[in-house]
Amino acid sequence: MDQDHSKARAEESAAMERVLTATQRVQSAFASLQSQFPPAGSGKPSQFALQTFDAALQELEDAQAAFDEMLGDLLDGNR
Secondary structure, three states: OHHHHHHHHHHHHHHHHHHHHHHHHHHHHHHHHHOOOOOOOOOOOOHHHHHHHHHHHHHHHHHHHHHHHHHHHHHOOOO
């Protein structure tokens, strides 16, 4: 049983780490996108910057949803 609990805690930690990493990627992608607007940029962001930001946001949504599901299970006593 202790091994199951240890595995569950490791999974929860990994899920939180995924959220943190995804948040950092959104922050980085946003900074890159923002730099393409005045005063530094032309106001016409590159397709790559837009796609990178969109992908980072999607990963954050996915990571948060997975973490929320895990947290719900934990709070319900199912983990």
